[in-house]
Structures are given as C-alpha cells and as structure tokens.
Amino acid sequence: MPELLPEECDCQDEDIDILTGAATCHMCGSRRYLTTKQLDRLSDLQAEYDEYCHQLETEQQEAEPAEMERREMESHFEKHPHG
C-alpha cells in the first residue's frame, strides 16, 4: 500500500472491489480497505441494486407491448382522423 496517499479522501468517486475489499479513488488514486461491516452493507446494497435492475427490466418488458399498441392506435388516428 502506498504510504504517501491518504487512506480516505472526499472525492466520493471510489471504485470498490467487493472481492478484495479494496476501494480505489478515481480522482486522487487513494486506496483503502473497507471493514467487514462496510463490505456486508455493500453486498446488501449490491443485491438490492441487482434486484432493482431486474425489476426495471421486467417492468420494461411488460410495458413494451402496451406502448406498441398505443403507437399503433396513434398512427391509425393519423391516417383516419375522422374514423
């Protein structure tokens, strides 16, 4: 671990490797190791985020047919404004 770099910084732009528990700052290159507690919290957040992404994907897939139907109706009314 480089000694000249601060262990923590205020950049808040860290790249965290969950496997090694090492956080590297993109801005100043500062490196530090997260505590087990922080890592636990992080993997919780990661799991929540994955779940959230999965939910969004599912919602999008479900919403798509309805959206296409709506566009079809719109183009129908464009072609037949009085019908």
Ligand SMILES: [Zn+2]
């Ligand atoms: Zn930094």
